[in-house]
Amino acid sequence: MAHPLKFGPSAMAAHGIGTARAFQISTLAGAFAGLAIGLNALLTALLAPLIVR
Known part of the structure; x- marks a missing residue:
């Protein structure tokens, strides 16, 4: 298994x-x-308003 630091962010998807x-x-x-x-x-939440403008 991959290291937990690598697996955690991939689970975010x-x-x-x-x-x-x-x-x-x-x-x-x-x-x-x-x-x-x-x-x-x-x-x-921070970047979406800047991109939408």
Whole structure:
């Protein structure tokens, strides 16, 4: 299996299902998947208005 730091962000693409699967593999992978989803939401909220203008 890949290192949890690599697996966590890739699980972000599948949102909740991917994060749940990451937690089944390890808590560290699940934590990084959750962090990746949160960072993606934050960056989207900050950058989307600038791009749409």
